[in-house]
């Protein structure tokens with residue numbers, strides 16, 4: 573069933589677990605997440621990232637995600653990941669998304685607040701949840717500095733500013749920077765759990781972990797214990813599927829594309845099964 577992010581994360585808060593968000597630039601990514609979630613009887617979030625519009629436009633993948641969610645036996649939120657402007661947010665809501673992220677984190681604090689407020693106003697009127705970001709999560713391959721040469725520490729979310737930000741905007745979840753980065757890790761992540769706990773205590777709302785693939789089981793559990801309720805999980809699963817496809821292509825003389833999609837689907841399922849069971853504290857049989 574299709575649920576809002578607010579409903580999905582409220583249950584996670586009560587049960588002290590996290591809900592995995594899986595990006596869906598391909599049909600296989602979406603099917604893998606839904607099939608595993610149904611098997612484990614665990615809630616999930618299917619996401620379309622605005623940057624993936626060049627792989628598959630939201631007009632095509634969006635209705636598929638909404639339908640998958642409506643027909644599923646478990647709660648699913650359909651979410652816009654890193655939306656950059658109000659027109660993209662409106663488009664997602666028109667298609668039937670139950671949650672949107674507005675990422676105005678590169679703007680000045682005041683502009684970030686005003687942009688987020690506008691989105692919250694519109695989304696909440698349509699019973700759609702909103703996630704926003706404070707602090708800057710860089711992409712991988714940068715090795716501890718952003719492209720402007722700032723050390724990551726300077727971009728971490730400040731717990732006191734987080735409190736003000738959430739009070740002023742009334743968002744449903746906050747993407748906070750406390751040591752994770754997007755993509756594949758080029759150096760060991762060093763998560764700042766004290767900062768995370770202070771942020772969570774201050775905002776009294778679910779905290780979202782971006783760059784949430786590639787961490788250890790212990791790191792996931794510690795993050796959940798300190799207030800993380802949504803884990804954005806994608807890069808490492810996509811790489812696992814890529815590795816499986818590479819192996820398949822190397823071993824077979826004639827490669828048919830539809831068989832490649834099945835190889836990818838199975839590899840994604842295997843990876844998601846481990847992730848979802850860790851996030852929701854379920855034993856896998």
Ligand SMILES: [Zn+2]
Pocket residue numbers: 654754782783804
């Ligand atoms: Zn992100």
